[in-house]
Amino acid sequence: xxxxxxxxxxxxxxxxxxxxxxxxxxxxxxxxxxxxxxxxxxxxxxxxxxxxxxxxxxxxxxxxxxxxxxxxxxxxxxxxxxxxxxxxxxxxxxxxxxxxxxxxxxxxxxxxxxxxxxxxxxxxxxxxxxxxxxxxxxxxxxxxxxxxxxxxxxxxxxxxxxxxxxxxxxxxxxxxxxxxxxxxxxxxxxxxxxxxxxxxxxxxxxxxxxxxxxxxxxxxxxxxxxxxxxxxxxxxxxxxxxxxxxxxxxxxxxxxxxxxxxxxxxxxxxxxxxxxxxxxxxxxxxxxxxxxxxxxxxxxxxxxxxxxxxxxxxxxxxxxxxxxxxxxxxxxxxxxxxxxxxxxxxxxxxxxxxxxxxxxx
Amino acid sequence: xxxxxxxxxxxxxxxxxxxxxxxxxxxxxxxxxxxxxxxxxxxxxxxxxxxxxxxxxxxxxxxxxxxxxxxxxxxxxxxxxxxxxxxxxxxxxxxxxxxxxxxxxxxxxxxxxxxxxxxxxxxxxxxxxxxxxxxxxxxxxxxxxxxxxxxxxxxxxxxxxxxxxxxxxxxxxxxxxxxxxxxxxxxxxxxxxxxxxxxxxxxxxxxxxxxxxxxxxxxxxxxxxxxxxxxxxxxxxxxxxxxxxxxxxxxxxxxxxxxxxxxxxxxxxxxxxxxxxxxxxxxxxxxxxxxxxxxxxxxxxxxxxxxxxxxxxxxxxxxxxxxxxxxxxxxxxxxxxxxxxxxxxxxxxxxxxxxxxxx
Numbered sequence: 221x222x223x224x225x226x227x228x229x230x231x232x233x234x235x236x237x238x239x240x241x242x243x244x245x246x247x248x249x250x251x252x253x254x255x256x257x258x259x260x261x262x263x264x265x266x267x268x269x270x271x272x273x274x275x276x277x278x279x280x281x282x283x284x285x286x287x288x289x290x291x292x293x294x295x296x297x298x299x300x301x302x303x304x305x306x307x308x309x310x311x312x313x314x315x316x317x318x319x320x321x322x323x324x325x326x327x328x329x330x331x332x333x334x335x336x337x338x339x340x341x342x343x344x345x346x347x348x349x350x351x352x353x354x355x356x357x358x359x360x361x362x363x364x365x366x367x368x369x370x371x372x373x374x375x376x377x378x379x380x381x382x383x384x385x386x387x388x389x390x391x392x393x394x395x396x397x398x399x400x401x402x403x404x405x406x407x408x409x410x411x412x413x414x415x416x417x418x419x420x421x422x423x424x425x426x427x428x429x430x431x432x433x434x435x436x437x438x439x440x441x442x443x444x445x446x447x448x449x450x451x452x453x454x455x456x457x458x459x460x461x462x463x464x465x466x467x468x469x470x471x472x473x474x475x476x477x478x479x480x481x482x483x484x485x486x487x488x489x490x491x492x493x494x495x496x497x498x499x500x501x502x503x504x505x506x507x508x509x510x511x512x513x514x515x516x517x518x519x520x521x522x523x524x525x526x527x528x529x530x531x532x533x534x535x536x537x538x539x540x541x542x543x544x545x546x547x548x549x550x551x552x553x554x555x556x557x558x559x560x561x562x563x564x565x566x567x568x569x570x571x572x573x574x575x576x577x578x579x580x581x
Numbered sequence: 582x583x584x585x586x587x588x589x590x591x592x593x594x595x596x597x598x599x600x601x602x603x604x605x606x607x608x609x610x611x612x613x614x615x616x617x618x619x620x621x622x623x624x625x626x627x628x629x630x631x632x633x634x635x636x637x638x639x640x641x642x643x644x645x646x647x648x649x650x651x652x653x654x655x656x657x658x659x660x661x662x663x664x665x666x667x668x669x670x671x672x673x674x675x676x677x678x679x680x681x682x683x684x685x686x687x688x689x690x691x692x693x694x695x696x697x698x699x700x701x702x703x704x705x706x707x708x709x710x711x712x713x714x715x716x717x718x719x720x721x722x723x724x725x726x727x728x729x730x731x732x733x734x735x736x737x738x739x740x741x742x743x744x745x746x747x748x749x750x751x752x753x754x755x756x757x758x759x760x761x762x763x764x765x766x767x768x769x770x771x772x773x774x775x776x777x778x779x780x781x782x783x784x785x786x787x788x789x790x791x792x793x794x795x796x797x798x799x800x801x802x803x804x805x806x807x808x809x810x811x812x813x814x815x816x817x818x819x820x821x822x823x824x825x826x827x828x829x830x831x832x833x834x835x836x837x838x839x840x841x842x843x844x845x846x847x848x849x850x851x852x853x854x855x856x857x858x859x860x861x862x863x864x865x866x867x868x869x870x871x872x873x874x875x876x877x878x879x880x881x882x883x884x885x886x887x888x889x890x891x892x893x894x895x896x897x898x899x900x901x902x903x904x905x906x907x908x909x910x911x912x913x914x915x916x917x918x919x920x921x922x923x924x925x926x927x928x929x930x931x932x933x934x935x936x937x938x939x940x
Contacts, residue, residue: 260908290901292908294863297853301645302898308638309902320858323765343760382859383749384760413745413859580749 253277253487254311255289256302258318259416265441265460266415266477267291270317270340273479280484284491295320303328307335313490315483316340319384325349336495338486341386343566345497352482355503356386357393357565359475360437361540362504362511362530363457366473367435368398368405369522370455377428379421379438379445380411383580385568387439392572393540394437397529399574408433409577418444425449436470446471455517462512473526474512481507501562504534541565546573585931595928600875600882603921604889610921611914620904628903629896629914642895644782648853649891651782652677652845654790654883656869658797659841661878663834665801666810667817670835672718672733673842674866675740676711680843681850682747683710685763685857688772689752692764699771703847704785711843712836714740719835723828729835737866745859752857763857766850774852786848790887793841794880810834842866871919893918 255274259267274287288311293302299321306314307328315338316325322342329337329349337349345351367376376398380387391409398405408431410424421440425448428436434454438445441460449456449470456466458474482500489495502508511530514523532538543554548571554560571579608630612622633642656673663670670676684707691699718732752763766772774784801807813820813830821827845865850857872890876882897911927933 254902288902288905290898290908293898295858295860296856296863297648297849298863298894298898300853301648301895302902304641305898305902308641319760320762320860323767323855382761413742413749 250284250286251281251313251487251490252309252311253285253287253313253315253490254306254309255287255315256293256299256306256317256321257289257291258293258295258320259291259441261289261291263416263441264443264463267317269460269477270315270479273483274315276480277483277487281487281491285487293321296324300324300327303337304331307332312336313338313487313495336490343499345499347497350486350497350499352486352498352500352502353386354477354479354508355501356475356477356509357389357540358503358533359509359511359530360390360393361397361533362526363437363473363475364394364397365401365529366514366518366522366526367394367437367455367457368400368402369525370472370518371398371402371405371433371435373432373434374402374404374406375431375433376405376407377425377431377433377436378407378409379424379428379436379440380409381415381439382413383411383569385566388568388571388579389565390439391575392568395575396540396545396572401525407575407577409575411580412440414440416441418442421445422448429454458512464512467513468515469517471512471515472517473514476510476512478508478510501566504530505536547571548573548575548579582936584934584936585927586934587931588929591929595925596877599925599928600877600886600922602925603875603918606921606925607914607917610917614910614913615906618906618910620906625900625904625906628900629893632899633892633895640780644776644780645895646888646891647782647787648784649894650887651784651787651790652849652865653869653872653890654887655786655793655845655848656838656842656866657872657876657883657887658790658793658880659838660869661873661876661880661883662797662801662810663838664873665814665878666830666834667814668831668834669730670715670718670733670838671730671870672714672736672866673838673869674862674864675733675737676714676839676842677846677849677866678737678740678744678862679714679846680707680711680840681846681854681861682744682752682857683707683843684847685752685766685850686747688766688769688851689763691771692769695771697771700774700851703772703851704844707843707847708840709843711846712840714843715835715837715839716832719832722831722835729831733835741862744857744861748857748859748861761859765855767852767855772851774848776852784848784852786845786852789844789848791884794884798880806833842869875918875922890915 257267257270261267261271274289277285278287290302293299295318303324313336317340319341322339322344325337325339326344329346333348339349339351341353342351378391395407408428410427412420412424414420421442422444425436425445429452436445436449436454436456438459443463446456446463446466454470455472456470458471460477462474462476463471514526539559541560543558544556545554547553550573608626612626615625616622660670660673684703687703687706717736718729721727721732722729749761754762754764777783809825812823813825868890872883872886876886893915900906901908
């Protein structure tokens with residue numbers, strides 16, 4: 221898999237050896253942990269939430285761990301260089317927090333066998349590469365329920381980022397649960413083809429509002445749609461971070477990425493020597509996905525209903541993808557009572573029956 | 582009071598001294614910025630400029646300099662020719678993306694066949710793709726008088742959408758579990774733009790960059806076309822009398838810079854980057870404009886300027902990691918470089934006189 225070799229093998233071996241010996245000789249030296257972010261830490265969305273997780277590590281371990289980060293790292297060769305810089309600088313655990321870093325992580329990990337890597341949202345693993353993700357679709361089920369109850373026009377808008385499984389899971393989950401409480405509900409989807417671009421997100425929001433949606437969901441990270449919704453007097457949900465500046469309306473709740481518990485646990489595993497390559501995919505139960513405060517704009521019985529659903533998902537008594545469910549073309553997907561397995565979900569590339577929007581091919 | 586007096590001819594001394602002065606001024610102003618942020622300015626400057634070249638692990642970073650500078654040099658070499666003629670191709674980023682798309686398409690169409698012909702075919706496709714994308718503003722300018730600055734810039738956004746469409750659609754890896762992005766060409770030996778000497782960072786794209794510098798030097802200094810380009814830039818009316826066909830010149834300059842940018846994109850996707858993804862375009866096409874001017878539109882200057890820009894990127898990442906400087910501070914630092922260069926450029930064309938001007 222790795223055909224690039226910037227360093228000769230001997231040079232790496234020598235570096236790795238000297239770093240390893242240095243670590244052994246100075247057992248008291250703090251563990252160095254590095255984080256690589258795709259956006260600025262001030263994006264108030266994806267990278268911001270990862271940095272909150274890093275700060276949770278600092279708070280949990282104090283002087284035993286030293287964390288550092290590099291922000292705004294483009295996916296591609298720059299990511300590979302920054303990861304190498306991190307490994308050469310003596311970091312023993314490195315978190316790469318964007319899907320597009322996947323091949324770069326695999327390349328660098330092959331050259332530094334004694335450094336552990338954690339890749340967010342990817343699917344390639346090695347002995348020293350673990351992956352982690354969060355079950356955002358669990359949170360989407362909860363806010364989908366609220367959306368289904370709150371819409372008057374029976375039209376819900378959804379700003380998609382990219383047609384990848386994680387996003388498709390979210391759209392399906394939100395739609396299934398909105399329909400469950402409101403059979404007349406329709407979902408309109410606009411693909412913004414970006415994770416963070418306030419101008420494009422605002423355009424997408426405006427297009428959906430023009431089509432008559434009165435509840436808007438987003439899988440993009442800026443607050444631009446919130447501002448558009450405020451002008452139009454419709455409801456929204458915070459994405460990635462709480463976006464509480466827009467509460468109690470238009471933002472009536474939010475879906476929050478909470479990486480802190482995972483980061484603290486993984487750094488702890490490094491400290492006690494129990495780190496192993498795993499593929500973690502936690503949800504509401506483990507605290508990886510949070511539901512932001514449901515605001516006063518939502519009637520008490522809807523709030524109670526949403527909280528009960530979140531509790532059931534968190535306790536593991538209910539799975540958001542439980543049959544009977546058909547695919548968009550009407551062919552059967554899950555039989556009554558059947559639950560989608562993780563393999564099917566992680567490659568999900570179709571809408572469920574009832575969504576009229578077309579999946580881009 | 583300062584008075585500016587135009588020089589009869591641009592100063593050769595200042596033309597070469599201003600980039601050095603600009604770098605020094607950037608270091609000083611950047612140092613002040615870093616000090617305000619609470620970092621030791623000398624240490625920051627050392628981490629950015631010294632450590633990647635001579636510090637620990639410099640063996641790795643020197644190679645990375647060529648990886649980062651290669652596409653910048655290749656693109657800037659082509660842009661410089663057009664800039665000398667007063668033809669402003671601002672859309673090299675778009676030509677870079679289209680070249681990568683064409684090169685990668687050839688490879689992915691041939692996959693998994695192995696043949697020595699695949700790589701040359703990719704090179705050809707990459708150059709043709711960039712050339713074609715550059716010919717759109719050329720045609721619109723010569724036929725309809727549309728500004729090549731605006732058209733070439735707008736075509737960058739078209740190219741970026743084309744890239745997203747390709748990464749999520751036709752070029753998507755069929756074995757990628759539905760995730761976006763093409764197959765990784767690094768794992769396809771016939772298409773892989775390999776590192777020619779292990780650890781050196783030099784791949785075919787860097788070699789092409791060197792060749793482009795030599796080629797454009799010969800063109801500008803030893804060939805009648807270079808003379809025409811120079812005259813067209815310095816004195817457009819005189820050029821017309823001297824028999825320079827403006828339409829042909831526009832097509833030549835935009836075509837050449839487009840083809841070289843396309844080549845840069847193709848070498849990048851087949852080598853360091855490996856994959857077509859929606860975020861493939863990392864701004865090389867825009868940074869190359871800075872490189873061209875920082876290098877005085879001159880081949881040797883472009884080589885040095887490309888390496889210097891690469892150094893600020895690599896050192897900037899180091900400074901983030903080692904000193905926790907924010908990325909924005911590094912970008913301000915890079916911006917200062919262009920700002921000071923343009924500022925000091927005044928000295929090339931004017932002499933400065935201190936004291937009150939007398940009528």
